[in-house]
Amino acid sequence: MPLIVVEDLRKAYRVAERRPGALGALAGLVRPRYRAVDALAGVSFSLERGELVGYIGPNGAGKSTTVKILAGILVPDSGRCEVAGRVPWRERVAHVGRLGVVFGQRTQLLWDLPVIDSFELLRDIYRVGAADHARARDELVAMLDLGPLLDTPVRQLSLGQRMRCDLAAALLHAPDLLFLDEPTIGLDAVSKLAVRRFVQRLNRERGVTVILTTHDMDDIEALCSRVILIAGGRVLSDGSLEALRAQVTAERWLIVDLADPAAEIAEPRAEVIRREGARVTLRFDPAAISTAELVGRVTARAPVRDLLVQNPPIDEIVARLYGEGGEAGAPP
Numbered sequence: 001m002p003l004i005v006v007e008d009l010r011k012a013y014r015v016a017e018r019r020p021g022a023l024g025a026l027a028g029l030v031r032p033r034y035r036a037v038d039a040l041a042g043v044s045f046s047l048e049r050g051e052l053v054g055y056i057g058p059n060g061a062g063k064s065t066t067v068k069i070l071a072g073i074l075v076p077d078s079g080r081c082e083v084a085g086r087v088p089w090r091e092r093v094a095h096v097g098r099l100g101v102v103f104g105q106r107t108q109l110l111w112d113l114p115v116i117d118s119f120e121l122l123r124d125i126y127r128v129g130a131a132d133h134a135r136a137r138d139e140l141v142a143m144l145d146l147g148p149l150l151d152t153p154v155r156q157l158s159l160g161q162r163m164r165c166d167l168a169a170a171l172l173h174a175p176d177l178l179f180l181d182e183p184t185i186g187l188d189a190v191s192k193l194a195v196r197r198f199v200q201r202l203n204r205e206r207g208v209t210v211i212l213t214t215h216d217m218d219d220i221e222a223l224c225s226r227v228i229l230i231a232g233g234r235v236l237s238d239g240s241l242e243a244l245r246a247q248v249t250a251e252r253w254l255i256v257d258l259a260d261p262a263a264e265i266a267e268p269r270a271e272v273i274r275r276e277g278a279r280v281t282l283r284f285d286p287a288a289i290s291t292a293e294l295v296g297r298v299t300a301r302a303p304v305r306d307l308l309v310q311n312p313p314i315d316e317i318v319a320r321l322y323g324e325g326g327e328a329g330a331p332p
């Protein structure tokens with residue numbers, strides 16, 4: 001049985017309409033007019049226990065709305081949503097007991113207090129026994145290297161340090177389901193790697209099911225075997241990254257480092273899409289010209305220092321899919 005089942009989930013927000021001018025603003029106060037914004041227009045998917053799934057989409061696509069419904073914070077207008085057989089917003093206490101949530105843009109740690117105080121408070125909130133709490137805390141402190149940070153007030157932590165502490169805070173009650181919303185936003189490369197490695201370990205070694213919402217495609221490539229892509233409140237695609245790529249294009253890129261930056265390597269069956277100094281990027285359809293033939297033609301035309309063939313970056317693929325999804329939040 002799937003851990004999460006979402007079927008035809010719909011949610012519209014009521015938004016007050018602004019009328020132009022001072023009189024309009026006054027009329028808006030006296031007799032406000034509302035319009036509905038369809039945040040979710042029929043979202044369906046299911047997740048098995050132990051999956052690590054990327055939930056991606058452009059701004060306003062409906063990601064946070066979905067996650068808030070799954071977390072029991074919001075109630076949908078219609079549709080089915082069950083997590084481990086429970087309806088999140090009806091059985092909130094039991095539900096949050098097995099759920100961890102991290103919002104990269106916010107912290108659940110107390111700003112002015114040392115990290116350890118927040119950890120203690122969370123023990124009380126989740127009513128975890130002292131021995132279980134100490135075991136979970138010590139393990140997380142070791143895994144995330146938090147030892148030197150525990151007595152530091154949260155406001156003095158760097159963003160990367162704070163994110164590591166927030167991850168621990170979300171996991172102290174040993175949930176088996178974790179929602180991560182932009183966990184690497186604003187982090188430097190080293191901190192991003194640390195967060196990714198930790199999430200991977202959590203999923204692989206402990207079987208924690210993870211839903212990862214992010215705009216960072218490197219997070220997705222590093223972590224997710226499955227990606228659900230939404231736009232305008234609808235699921236546009238659900239599958240592996242390879243399937244996502246194949247859905248959009250079969251094209252490949254040839255990156256050429258020329259010996260002479262001014263050399264011309266025009267080729268009718270490949271398009272130059274970028275030129276930066278001696279580096280030229282060509283895109284081509286392998287059905288129209290094979291990689292071997294293209295490489296042969298390019299190297300015959302100009303001396304070359306280096307060559308690299310790759311798939312278009314996943315950002316590019318996703319941007320094209322977002323484009324196909326139309327404007328985010330547009331009515332169906």
Ligand SMILES: Nc1ncnc2c1ncn2[C@@H]1O[C@H](COP(=O)(O)OP(=O)(O)OP(=O)(O)O)[C@@H](O)[C@H]1O
Pocket residue numbers: 013014015037038039057058059060061062063064065066328329
């Ligand atoms: N509280 C709210 N009141 C009114 N409209 C809202 C509210 N929250 C979200 N919306 C609207 O619902 C739509 C979906 O928003 P949501 O926050 O779920 O998108 P998202 O995919 O998480 O976006 P982002 O990547 O920008 O965080 C958007 O059009 C947004 O403006």
